[in-house]
Amino acid sequence: xxxxxxxxxxxxxxxxxxxxxxxxxxxxxxxxxxxxxxxxxxxxxxxxxxxxxxxxxxxxxxxxxxxxxxxxxxxxxxxxxxxxxxxxxxxxxxxxxxxxxxxxxxxxxxxxxxxxxxxxxxxxxxxxxxxxxxxxxxxxxxxxxxxxxxxxxxxxxxxxxxxxxxxxxxxxxxxxxxxxxxxxxxxxxxxxxxxxxxxxxxxxxxxxxxxxxxxxxxxxxxxxxxxxxxxxxxxxxxxxxxxxxxxxxxxxxxxxxxxxxxxxxxxxxxxxxxxxxxxxxxxxxxxxxxxxxxxxxxxxxxxxxxxxxxxxxxxxxxxxxxxxxxxxxxxxxxxxxxxxxxxxxxxxxxxxxxxxxxxxxxxxxxxxxxxxxxxxxxxxx
Amino acid sequence: xxxxxxxxxxxxxxxxxxxxxxxxxxxxxxxxxxxxxxxxxxxxxxxxxxxxxxxxxxxxxxxxxxxxxxxxxxxxxxxxxxxxxxxxxxxxxxxxxxxxxxxxxxxxxxxxxxxxxxxxxxxxxxxxxxxxxxxxxxxxxxxxxxxxxxxxxxxxxxxxxxxxxxxxxxxxxxxxxxxxxxxxxxxxxxxxxxxxxxxxxxxxxxxxxxxxxxxxxxxxxxxxxxxxxxxxxxxxxxxxxxxxxxxxxxxxxxxxxxxxxxxxxxxxxxxxxxxxxxxxxxxxxxxxxxxxxxxxxxxxxxxxxxxxxxxxxxxxxxxxxxxxxxxxxxxxxxxxxxxxxxxxxxxxxxxxxxxxxxxxxxxxxxxxxxxxxxxxxxxxx
Numbered sequence: 001x002x003x004x005x006x007x008x009x010x011x012x013x014x015x016x017x018x019x020x021x022x023x024x025x026x027x028x029x030x031x032x033x034x035x036x037x038x039x040x041x042x043x044x045x046x047x048x049x050x051x052x053x054x055x056x057x058x059x060x061x062x063x064x065x066x067x068x069x070x071x072x073x074x075x076x077x078x079x080x081x082x083x084x085x086x087x088x089x090x091x092x093x094x095x096x097x098x099x100x101x102x103x104x105x106x107x108x109x110x111x112x113x114x115x116x117x118x119x120x121x122x123x124x125x126x127x128x129x130x131x132x133x134x135x136x137x138x139x140x141x142x143x144x145x146x147x148x149x150x151x152x153x154x155x156x157x158x159x160x161x162x163x164x165x166x167x168x169x170x171x172x173x174x175x176x177x178x179x180x181x182x183x184x185x186x187x188x189x190x191x192x193x194x195x196x197x198x199x200x201x202x203x204x205x206x207x208x209x210x211x212x213x214x215x216x217x218x219x220x221x222x223x224x225x226x227x228x229x230x231x232x233x234x235x236x237x238x239x240x241x242x243x244x245x246x247x248x249x250x251x252x253x254x255x256x257x258x259x260x261x262x263x264x265x266x267x268x269x270x271x272x273x274x275x276x277x278x279x280x281x282x283x284x285x286x287x288x289x290x291x292x293x294x295x296x297x298x299x300x301x302x303x304x305x306x307x308x309x310x311x312x313x314x315x316x317x318x319x320x321x322x323x324x325x326x327x328x329x330x331x332x333x334x335x336x337x338x339x340x341x342x343x344x345x346x347x348x349x350x351x352x353x354x355x356x357x358x359x360x361x362x363x364x365x366x367x368x369x370x371x372x373x374x375x376x377x378x379x380x381x
Numbered sequence: 382x383x384x385x386x387x388x389x390x391x392x393x394x395x396x397x398x399x400x401x402x403x404x405x406x407x408x409x410x411x412x413x414x415x416x417x418x419x420x421x422x423x424x425x426x427x428x429x430x431x432x433x434x435x436x437x438x439x440x441x442x443x444x445x446x447x448x449x450x451x452x453x454x455x456x457x458x459x460x461x462x463x464x465x466x467x468x469x470x471x472x473x474x475x476x477x478x479x480x481x482x483x484x485x486x487x488x489x490x491x492x493x494x495x496x497x498x499x500x501x502x503x504x505x506x507x508x509x510x511x512x513x514x515x516x517x518x519x520x521x522x523x524x525x526x527x528x529x530x531x532x533x534x535x536x537x538x539x540x541x542x543x544x545x546x547x548x549x550x551x552x553x554x555x556x557x558x559x560x561x562x563x564x565x566x567x568x569x570x571x572x573x574x575x576x577x578x579x580x581x582x583x584x585x586x587x588x589x590x591x592x593x594x595x596x597x598x599x600x601x602x603x604x605x606x607x608x609x610x611x612x613x614x615x616x617x618x619x620x621x622x623x624x625x626x627x628x629x630x631x632x633x634x635x636x637x638x639x640x641x642x643x644x645x646x647x648x649x650x651x652x653x654x655x656x657x658x659x660x661x662x663x664x665x666x667x668x669x670x671x672x673x674x675x676x677x678x679x680x681x682x683x684x685x686x687x688x689x690x691x692x693x694x695x696x697x698x699x700x701x702x703x704x705x706x707x708x709x710x711x712x713x714x715x716x717x718x719x720x721x722x723x724x725x726x727x728x729x730x731x732x733x734x735x736x737x738x739x740x741x742x743x744x745x746x747x748x749x750x751x752x753x754x755x756x757x758x759x760x761x762x
Contacts, residue, residue: 033638129639189623189650190615196651197582197611204604206587223585230578231612234571239713242570248681257414257679258510264675269570270577294645298638300629329710332620 018047018093019073021109026141033298035128038118042142043102043109047073047085047093050147057148058096058377059139060085061156061163063362064232064292065284067108068100083366090369090377091155099146103163104138105130105291113287114214125211130291131298132159136166143174150174153376157181157361158331159292162299165339168315169301177376178315181323181352181368182361184335185308185342186300191330194235195297198228202286211287225286226277228293233276235330238357242269309342316344321376323350323368325360399428399474400454402490407522414679416509419499423523424483424490428454428466428474431528438529439477439758440520441466442537442544444743445613445673446665448489449481464747471750471758472536480527484544485519486511486672494668495595505668506592511676513540514684517547524555531555534757538562538742539712540673543680546720549696550682558757559696562704562733562749563742565716566689566723567681572711575616576678579609583667592668606667607658609674614657616711619738623650690723697725702757704731704749706741 022044029040045068050057060070062080071079071086071093085091091098102110105127113127143151154175156164161183168178184191205224207213213220234242246269250256254265266274302308320343324336333349340349352367354360403425410421426449431438441451443461452460452467452474466472472479483491486508494508524532535556537545542564549559565572586605588594594601615623627650631637635646647655683689701724705717714730721730733748735741 129645131638186629188620189627189629189648190620192629192648193611193615193623193650193654196648196654197608197615200604200608200611201578201582201585204582204585204608223581227578227581227585227608230574230581234574234578239569239571239710242574246570248567248570248573257512258675264510267570267573267678269574273574273577294639297648329620 017074019045019069019071019075019079021045021068023109024142024145026138029134029138031128032131032133032137033129035130037111037128040104040111040138041109041115042104042111042138044068044142045070045073045100046146047071047098048096050097054147054149055152056096057143057146057151058091058098059143059151059154059164059167060091060098060100061154061160062100062103063156063158063160064296065280065289066160067106068102070100071098080362081365084369090366090372092377095379096152096377097148099142099148101139101142103159103292103295104135105288105295107285107288110138112285113211113291114285122212122214124214124287127287127291130295132162132166132295133170133303135163135295136170139167140171140174150176153177153179155179155181156183157365158183158358159296159299161361162296165301166299168318168320169305169311172314172316172318175315175318177319177321179321179323179368179372179376180336180339181365182325182328182331182336182358183339184299184331185312185339186302187297188335192297194231194330195293198231199290199293201227201231202290205286208286211290213286219281221286222281225281225284225289226274228289229277229280230273233273236358238327238329238355240327241356244355245269246272312342313344319376320345320347321350321368321371322347323352323361325352325354325358325364327355327360328358330358398455400426400450400452400456400458400460402426402449404490405523405526407519410515410519412509413512413514413518414510416511418492418509421485421492421519422490422496423485423492423519425449425523426451426454426481427527428452428479429477431478435528435530436533437477438524438527438532439472439479440524440532440535440545440548441472441479441481442535442541443481443484444537444539444541445677446661446670447541448487449483451481452479461743462746465750471747471753473758476760477533477758478529480523480529482520482523484540484673484676485516486669486676488666488669491519493666494592494672495666503593503595505595508668508672510679511672512679513543513547513676514551516544516676517551520548521552521555531557534558534560536560536562537564538746539564539739540677540680542742543677546682547680549699549701550686550692553695553697553699556696556699558700558702560702560704560749560753560757561717561720562746563706563709563712563717563739564720565680565712566693566720567683568678569716573678575612575711576674579612580671580674582608582612583671586667589667592671594667600662602667603662606662606665606670607655609670610658610661611654614654617738617740619708619710619736621708622737625736626650627653693723694725700757701726701728702731702749702752703728704733704742706733706735706739706745708736708741709739711739
């Protein structure tokens, strides 16, 4: 157990405040594809109070590099869906008991490659191959601990949408409603392809050291992780948005046309992507990026059930809301349409209208507020 | 001059056959952005015979990693547009004198980073920053040598389309017709963004050695170049094509879900991209990839003329055919539409209908044969 984990463990079962990171030791765990950890710790935050019937629990699932801090609560830090989750908000923390869990394999409180093994050495390259199903199964242990037998709603976008859908498939008796935004039943060939290039860039970095770079004083494979983020970020946005924001403008004081010796400055869009890369590498572990990216590549609700349709058939008792961003070119709207049409009770797709692409699920989630407030999350439900 | 260049120089002015690589020493050259080479050699191939009026010359421009071998001619090797260029084909080498030039900065016969300086050392990192305008200006020297005052037609796709358009802008009096397929007036923010990630991957490879890797016995930054190619190749294809071809299938005998130690096999789409990367690194120089990619990033016909519109105004005497691939998501059809509408004499966009994306300009160019044969390249013209 790391020092950080030791600190968190003080909070286990002691919900000191809303939006404060807690940790739960969930015991040993055998992973879907064969790995094993003697102890899995899960980092999570909660907001509000579980009612006596245990009927008002909402699980919010974060995306690839997200964390459990979806709303500020009693902390000073704004959450990543601050305008959407909180007192009086669409996900009203005065009515609902809201839970957000750091995904297994991540680096924000849950066991991941940077966590320490029983001998005090980071797992690094030895951290098991992790799937979306693994994350959901571990989250079920947390639900048990919190006294949540059935989630009123499980809600997420992007990889969080994949996790919400996996909850409905793995534990259909424990999910009343699922809100799946900008996500698919299974990662597509193209999504796998973009992910492969990202993983390869991290592994190419000499500082990666086959995944066991924690002992070094150097910051690890930040150059490779930065390239991965650049690739990913392009796919999170849209061509028109980048064109309107940056076009071919040169970064102030730089000349991208180069000197005679071929050194050159940057276009604004390059500086922007450098900034995105820099922000990520300062807050995210490269091994966690690999583990979670490979988990996303493995995403397939049908695995273990014979087919996607057979898996979805399990969700007949779950009410679904499926949403997509109209300009998304990573999780294409057609994929949400296929998911919605494949459900035991097909539903229409709700569209977030945004010019920016996939990231619209973060920036424009409030477009789903009317349908959620009048239906899924209304006081009558 | 390298041994290879010495061999080519035997062919200068001695057109031994169709589809046979020739080379021309064009003398010293000052690059658009300030670089200088004491001698620029240009590799090229020709097919057919220039008529006495010099009126039947067609210039075909290759794309980023292409070469001058567009048709087999007297060689045993098929060309990259074999079905489109040749005796009796749309670009009929029995009627036209066809020329195809290896782009300046490349590695197929023209001066590039792997060429030797006067002291016999590869230029490597010292090779000047090169633009599309540079390539066209050097090609004009070749046209002079070949006795081509005016091209009947200049034709190209992707970066070849950019080069065709640049010919019309730089030398409007020397271009009667221009066929611009799947190309833009200027590289967009998104195209720059994808290119940046590719260049960064090459430079991250420890074998890159700041561009001066030729002395080493090792094959150079093939891992980085392979990642660049993977990224690029995804953008050359379409999401639906990859999904139909590969979906989530596992590569035969491999398990992408991983072992407990997280090593894993590949999805088929990963194996496919590995194969694409492997093919490219065996035939292309990483420095040339950088030089040409940065040239493509710099592509902007308006540079030096105040604006794109001012540059296009120069082409009032040129007849244009603009074409796009309907599923292209790197050179979006909207960009071809804007180009076509911005010409002094606006034209409609001809569409290549293909599910595969940008690469449709290579695989389905014959869809342009009817319009070309009945108009631009008809016997009456």
